[in-house]
Amino acid sequence: MLQATDLNAIRAIITRAKRWDLFFSILGVLSLMVGVLTFTVLFVDMAIQGVPRLTLDFFTSFPSRRAANAGILSAWVGTVLVMLVTALSAVPLGVAAGVYLEEYAPKNWMTDIIEINISNLAGIPSIVYGLLALGLFVYYFGFGQSILSAGLTLALLILPVIIVATRESIRAIPQSIHEGSYACGATTWQTVSDHILPYSSAGILTGVIIGMARAIGETAPIITIGALTFIAFLPNAPFAGDPPAGLFDWILAPFTVMPIQMFNWTSRPEAEFQINAAAAGFVLVFMTLAMNGLAIYLRYQLRKNIKW
């Protein structure tokens, strides 16, 4: 027989346990709020400081010794060109590696080594890639402190991201698609090029955008290869100037990029330059947010629309 006192004791235990549940829920929300709040404060603070500087002149002027005249023309042009090199080298390489590992790779020690190696590469600090590029691209291959060196460095850095994204979106394709294609007599490559790549392309694109967003903000490896911070000129456009520049002359030109320009302004003591840094930072955050947001949206659409 259950005594009334036992019942009360049990009720007390339940109330206490529920109170702890509530306490932890609140703790969880508060912890989330720390992240949300930091991000909001960071964004708003930078917007208040920087947005008044965001005139058209800011985008069309070179850096200058006078803060009020300085702009980010060479920085954003440099970023666009470096990203072009990065995308053109990392995307084919990463997608090819992902396709090999999912569709071709036999189960043997070589495949194991490649897989372990890729997950290790993802854990190597970005500045170490900068040292690799300094030793290999800048001095050994003689590319110098150029757009090419920077683009290739960032390509190596985001290669694991693209490989993993490719593999995951290929794995999401049902096995029956493979089987159907093989049953019709297709070769492995026909299966890959006609079915696997088209069906996984949206997922791969999401991974590529996330990788590029990361590459845009990377500062340390590019500083390490010795990129100059004061660049008041643009790389030669193809066929411009006299004598006319070659089609790919820009690739070996010295450059600066957005995060380096921001670092340069941040490390100056004058308050006016801090405002420039805030403005450049706002543009940078806006770009990465837009890219990440696009990736998240694409993934959301993908999950909603595809029903195998």
Next chain:
Amino acid sequence: MTASASARPLPATVGHGISERLSKKASRHVKERIIEAVLFAAAAFSVFVTVAIVYVLVKESWVFFQTVPLTDFLFDTQWTPLFDDAHYGIMVLLSGTLTSSAVALLVAIPLGTIIALYLSEFAGFKVREIAKPFLELLGGVPTIVYGYFALTFLTPILQKIYPDLPGFNLLSAGLVMGIMIIPYVASLSEDAMRAVPMALREGSYAMGATRLQTALWVVTPAATSGIASAYILGISRAVGETMILAVAAGMQPNLTFNPTEPGATITSYIVQVALGDLPHGSIGYQTIFAAGLTLLLMTLAFNLLGYWLRKRFREVY
């Protein structure tokens, strides 16, 4: 099927064509082989990258250690490679790295774990659908921007609480670094917790356990190996983080474990040297490779620890 096939036998030329196309020497097989080889080369390229990293770091460090004995490198208490009276004690940089990482992890591990437990065990579907992408955005902010935030926003606030705090300090940089690492820890831990089979939770609830009891005593132990990997990734991020420290912690080498002092880390030293104009092949140039090798060995050690933890604590369902 067989009846119709026997009724209309295939012309001899078609039969010949099929057997030729199916033979191993046929052009489509050669093409397949070439494509496979190209794709394999792309996958193997990642191994080449690792080899190149190790080769470059070891080659330059080797020259460095011809001049500087390893014992000096490990036990000297000064780091002044660019002065006339040069000292090469990596401990000085290591102390900065360890102090700032400790501050960052004190923020990121508790908050990241609580967020993961909350999102996986308490939050409703809607909250999770909003919070996860948001965390991703938080992880996507460039670190130079976090550095600017630490220097121009957090440090002045901390100085109001603690007036003696210098303008450059490891504390502010470490705190912001912790916030930066939260998404990595939270998102990976949450994945591990969500992978725990529902049956375990149902068993726990059936025994009358509350959500918190289930989360702490059933889900967490079952997800230990995944949570440990998340922590290891957080540590690697903290140790390898560069720009926040280069901007907000000052770049003066300082043998200290006190976060309220300025200090240089392995990573911010590399940035400092790279910003200057050191001739290729000088001892100053080689120091950054020795520092980089130290960093690589540290992250490698953490990665190996991660593998071991995953193996040791993995629960298979």
